[in-house]
Amino acid sequence: MKRSTLVRDLKGAIGRHWVLHTPEDLLVYEYDATIDRGLPEVVVLPEDAGGVARAVRIARQHDVPVTARGAGTGLSGGAIPCEGGVVIVTTRMNRILELDPENQIAVVEPGVINLDISRAASPYGLYYAPDPSSQKACSIGGNVAENAGGPHCLRYGSTTNHVLGLEIVTAEGEVVLLGGKTANTPGYDLTGVVVGSEGTLAIVTKVIVRLLHKPEATVTLLAIFDAVTQASRAVSAIIGRGMIPAALEMMDKNTMEAVEPFVHAGYPPDAGAVLLIEVEGLREAAQEQADAVVSICRELNAREIRIGLSQEDRDKLWAGRKGALGALGRLAPSYYILDGVIPRTLLPTVLDGVYEACERFGFRVANVFHAGDGNLHPNVMFDERVPGATQRVLELGEEIMRLCVDAGGSITGEHGVGYEKRNYMSWIFSADDLEVMSRLKAAFGASDAFNPGKIFPTSKGCGEVSSRMRAAIAKVGAGAYV
Numbered sequence: 157m158k159r160s161t162l163v164r165d166l167k168g169a170i171g172r173h174w175v176l177h178t179p180e181d182l183l184v185y186e187y188d189a190t191i192d193r194g195l196p197e198v199v200v201l202p203e204d205a206g207g208v209a210r211a212v213r214i215a216r217q218h219d220v221p222v223t224a225r226g227a228g229t230g231l232s233g234g235a236i237p238c239e240g241g242v243v244i245v246t247t248r249m250n251r252i253l254e255l256d257p258e259n260q261i262a263v264v265e266p267g268v269i270n271l272d273i274s275r276a277a278s279p280y281g282l283y284y285a286p287d288p289s290s291q292k293a294c295s296i297g298g299n300v301a302e303n304a305g306g307p308h309c310l311r312y313g314s315t316t317n318h319v320l321g322l323e324i325v326t327a328e329g330e331v332v333l334l335g336g337k338t339a340n341t342p343g344y345d346l347t348g349v350v351v352g353s354e355g356t357l358a359i360v361t362k363v364i365v366r367l368l369h370k371p372e373a374t375v376t377l378l379a380i381f382d383a384v385t386q387a388s389r390a391v392s393a394i395i396g397r398g399m400i401p402a403a404l405e406m407m408d409k410n411t412m413e414a415v416e417p418f419v420h421a422g423y424p425p426d427a428g429a430v431l432l433i434e435v436e437g438l439r440e441a442a443q444e445q446a447d448a449v450v451s452i453c454r455e456l457n458a459r460e461i462r463i464g465l466s467q468e469d470r471d472k473l474w475a476g477r478k479g480a481l482g483a484l485g486r487l488a489p490s491y492y493i494l495d496g497v498i499p500r501t502l503l504p505t506v507l508d509g510v511y512e513a514c515e516r517f518g519f520r521v522a523n524v525f526h527a528g529d530g531n532l533h534p535n536v537m538f539d540e541r542v543p544g545a546t547q548r549v550l551e552l553g554e555e556i557m558r559l560c561v562d563a564g565g566s567i568t569g570e571h572g573v574g575y576e577k578r579n580y581m582s583w584i585f586s587a588d589d590l591e592v593m594s595r596l597k598a599a600f601g602a603s604d605a606f607n608p609g610k611i612f613p614t615s616k617g618c619g620e621v622s623s624r625m626r627a628a629i630a631k632v633g634a635g636a637y638v
């Protein structure tokens with residue numbers, strides 16, 4: 157069928173004001189927060205699950221793929237429409253439908269901004285724990301798709317640990333409920349399967365999230381070190397002595413150079429690295445743990461330790477961490493953020509390798525990351541206007557990811573595989589593993605209908621179909637469906 161017919165049918169189903177198809181409108185949706193690109197044919201902005209379902213059915217009738225998109229803050233190319241087709245944007249679906257303080261749950265639509273859940277729950281002494289650095293902008297639907305993490309996931313776990321149930325739209329355009337409002341439901345954990353599936357199995361239209369009580373006391377510590385190696389050893393020592401802080405973050409000298417003039421958080425410009433450590437709980441227990449952390453950092457040659465007890469002091473210390481990525485624009489016009497996981501005891505070795513590789517390639521790097529769980533985020537700074545720079549940065553990124561895998565780590569901790577890292581999956585999974593994953597997608601009836609070109613290895617670029625998925629569907633049967 158012609159594109160004009162697809163546009164006409166979508167306008168009839170969603171409303172003409174909420175279907176975008178002109179070149180200037182489509183350009184806005186060809187990228188997310190990474191550096192890859194892919195142009196959609198049509199963009200629709202439904203206001204509810206029924207609208208999503210209608211759009212999916214129309215796309216299926218026209219045999220074009222669908223890519224779901226939230227706020228566009230993803231960092232692995234997950235929202236890029238590799239095969240063109242229809243992009244379904246969930247930003248209009250932004251209501252908190254239910255907030256139940258007694259049962260400590262909230263029911264929200266996928267376009268709700270992460271931080272707005274905690275703001276709504278705050279009067280009841282509750283909050284939503286997963287806190288990506290982009291929590292002021294990222295939406296909960298994208299968090300579910302990527303199983304997003306954040307600084308406080310060291311202690312409290314990532315998105316999957318806080319989602320009780322989902323409403324989804326299948327590839328057939330049917331609305332289905334998974335899980336529920338209680339912690340344990342019988343049968344297969346299909347909610348857990350969908351969380352982190354990166355939009356390849358279903359489109360999430362409602363999320364039931366778990367809320368936590370705010371801690372009685374919180375202490376935020378800033379430990380200042382002369383070298384990254386010293387700070388890295390302190391991370392291992394803190395965890396090794398049986399303490400799990402709520403957050404344990406590291407920033408290096410390059411990051412602080414960008415952040416301090418922008419945020420004025422009080423980071424010393426001549427320090428090699430700082431650890432931002434937060435402990436919380438009952439007042440006496442939080443103070444006891446804070447004292448123990450201070451003692452460890454001093455043992456490992458921290459030259460200064462600052463303590464934030466008031467909300468104002470804590471906010472000031474955190475402002476630099478939360479604003480770090482935005483501040484990097486002061487150092488270079490472009491940056492490429494990586495996401496790898498390593499055993500925390502190998503932080504000094506792997507970070508040395510990261511700095512060496514970046515120096516060899518001729519790029520500056522700023523490291524700001526979740527040190528407590530070994531989740532690295534090297535930010536490679538470059539100018540994409542320089543011919544060949546982007547390709548060289550991607551080659552450097554591949555080398556850094558290889559460092560993580562060779563150290564016994566993984567290719568992603570929270571950003572997802574997406575388009576960016578799909579060809580690295582064979583580093584950590586066998587061919588049989590990948591085929592089983594492909595069969596799961598086929599069992600959901602999604603085949604190449606939902607977010608094609610993501611997760612599964614292929615030498616092909618955006619716009620080309622994965623032969624691995626075709627083979628898996630052929631084995632299972634095109635009619636297989638959950």
